[in-house]
Amino acid sequence: MSAIKPTQRISPARFRKGEVPIVCLTAYTAPMARLLDPHVDMLLVGDSLGMVVYGFDSTLPVTLDMAINHGKAVMRGSTRACVIIDLPFGTYQESPQQAFRTSARVMAETGCSGVKLEGGTEMAETISFLVQRGIPVLGHIGLEPQSVNALGGYRARGRTDSEAEAILADAKAVAEAGAFSMVVEGVLEPLARKITEAVTVPTIGIGASPDCDGQVLVIDDLLGISGMTPKFVKRYAELGTVIESAVTAFAEEVRERRFPTLEYCYVPKAK
Ligand code: KIV
Numbered sequence: 001m002s003a004i005k006p007t008q009r010i011s012p013a014r015f016r017k018g019e020v021p022i023v024c025l026t027a028y029t030a031p032m033a034r035l036l037d038p039h040v041d042m043l044l045v046g047d048s049l050g051m052v053v054y055g056f057d058s059t060l061p062v063t064l065d066m067a068i069n070h071g072k073a074v075m076r077g078s079t080r081a082c083v084i085i086d087l088p089f090g091t092y093q094e095s096p097q098q099a100f101r102t103s104a105r106v107m108a109e110t111g112c113s114g115v116k117l118e119g120g121t122e123m124a125e126t127i128s129f130l131v132q133r134g135i136p137v138l139g140h141i142g143l144e145p146q147s148v149n150a151l152g153g154y155r156a157r158g159r160t161d162s163e164a165e166a167i168l169a170d171a172k173a174v175a176e177a178g179a180f181s182m183v184v185e186g187v188l189e190p191l192a193r194k195i196t197e198a199v200t201v202p203t204i205g206i207g208a209s210p211d212c213d214g215q216v217l218v219i220d221d222l223l224g225i226s227g228m229t230p231k232f233v234k235r236y237a238e239l240g241t242v243i244e245s246a247v248t249a250f251a252e253e254v255r256e257r258r259f260p261t262l263e264y265c266y267v268p269k270a271k
Pocket of ligand 1: 026044045046047048049086140183185206216217218
C-alpha cells in the first residue's frame with residue numbers, strides 16, 4: 001500500500017491476500033474522514049451510522065438517502081482511502097436487479113469505490129451480478145446486524161457445528177461470487193481463522209481473529225465516544241471524558257460570565 005501517490009485512491013483491486021494487514025475504520029462525516037484518511041486503507045460508511053450518529057437501536061432504519069449523504073461527506077473529506085458504502089436494509093435483498101439499481105445510485109452519486117452488503121450463500125447470485133457489471137463488492141458474513149431480528153440478538157456466531165459449517169459455506173460462496181474482500185463479524189476465533197485460510201480473498205475481521213487479513217472497528221467505539229464497549233472493542237482513547245470536561249468547563253465559564261473575555265470578541269481598534 002505504501003507505493004501509492006497521496007492523491008490516488010486505493011482501489012478495491014489492491015486488496016490482496018497475504019499482503020500487509022488491511023486497516024479499515026468506519027467514518028460518517030467529512031471532518032472525521034479527513035483525520036482518518038492518511039492512516040487507513042479503507043473507510044467504511046457503515047450502516048452502523050444509524051446507531052452511532054442517529055441513535056437508532058439497530059441498523060434497520062437507515063435509508064438509502066442517509067447512506068448516500070454520509071457517503072458524499074466521507075468522499076469530500078478523503079483523497080486516499082478506498083471508500084466503501086453499506087447498502088441499507090431493504091435496498092438490495094429483493095433481487096440482483098434491485099441491488100444493481102441501488103449500488104449504481106450509490107456509486108454514481110457519491111463517487112465511492114464499491115459497496116458492502118450482508119449475506120452469504122443466499123446473496124452469492126447478487127454479488128456475482130454486481131461484480132459482472134462493474135461494481136466492486138465487499139461481503140459481510142457471520143454476525144449480520146441487518147438480520148438481528150432473525151438471529152435473535154448480537155451474540156457471537158458459529159457456536160454449534162452446523163452454524164459454523166453454514167458460515168464457512170457463506171464465506172466460500174461470497175468469495176466465489178467475486179467479492180473483493182469480506183467482513184467477518186462476531187464469530188468464534190477458530191472459525192474466523194478457518195475462514196481466512198479457506199478463502200482466496202482477504203478477510204476483514206471485527207470480533208473475529210488476529211489472523212484475519214485486516215481489521216475494522218467502528219470509529220466512535222475506538223475513540224470512546226459511543227458509550228458502547230463490546231468485548232471486541234479496544235478503546236484507544238477516552239474522548240467521551242475529554243468532551244465532557246471541555247463542555248463542563250464551558251458551561252461553568254458562561255454561567256460565571258468568564259467566557260467570552262474580550263480576547264474572543266470583535267473589539268474596535270483604538271483610533
Ligand atoms: O456498519 C458497519 O459499520 C459495519 C462494520 C462494523 C463492519 O458493518
